[in-house]
Amino acid sequence: MERKKYQDTRTTKGPYKPPFNKQDADKNKSRRPLDQKKQLEYSYRVNDRIRVSSVRLVGDNIEKPGVYPIDVALRMGDDMDLDLVEVSPNSDPPVCKLIDFQKFIYQQRKKQKEIKARTAKVVMKEIRFSPHTDDHDYNFKLKHAENFLKEGAKVKAYVFFKGRTIMHKDQGEELLSRLVKDLEEYGKVEKNPELEGKRMIIYFASKGVKK
Structure with missing residues (x-):
């Protein structure tokens, strides 16, 4: 089964910062900003975007939570038809879960909307x-x-x-x-x-x- 690909916008040490290019900067002025869903997606490292040697796997669907080599964790995700999602990047090693990433993003957006609605009212x-x-x-x-x-x-x-x-x-x-x-x-x-x-x-x- 082919692993899902997600665009990489971050490094292992934080947000990706490309070198400044004036031509590209001028072009970007005319581009539409990312919608909230894309912004939320890009705030997480997923599957091949997780560039570390090992991760700590947690979650109810992990029989033995603990530290796994990244290739083993990715293979487990393939076997379960789930995405490897980094949920705590500042931990050493980073904490990850095997989940349906799109479903996870949907639930996160739903929570944000509920909080915003309660606050506004x-x-x-x-x-x-x-x-x-x-x-x-x-x-x-x-x-x-x-x-x-x-x-x-x-x-x-x-x-x-x-x-x-x-x-x-x-x-x-x-x-x-x-x-x-x-x-x-x-x-x-x-x-x-x-x-x-x-x-x-x-x-x-x-x-x-x-x-």
Whole structure:
């Protein structure tokens, strides 16, 4: 079975840096940049692009994980119809796995998209209390916090101490402890209460969008 070929863009010691050529540089200006899939593919050394004498093989499909000569590791990949992929180039020897490289790239891109989507959608909402917030005002703001968390937003709740009310920090702590208990179904504490200047702040992360 013929081993899959992947273009070599790296050396064993890092990114490949060709000698500068002005003519080539001018030509490259008109070329389209590599798409994300190609960039991700080129960030890994695969099969014949792995130019070392031995590698450390790991993975569930390796009966005896350990150090193997590169030719033996490549032959094992051929026998299993899998690619030899370098996953930890800075180790000595480099750590490799025998996997389906295209499937691996697909999964990596999927993870990147999921992380990007979560990061882009996260919104921070603020809820302000005072040490003397009454039950009616508290419940009104609690409802807002619940809705924010159900929508997937984060919540920054804080008790603002105005003037001499800073002497009643214990009341602020009690209020935020009550809030933690009341929001338990919708959010988890991301950062415990901390006093920053005149504000005692706590952060909540959503447990997931709820309809």
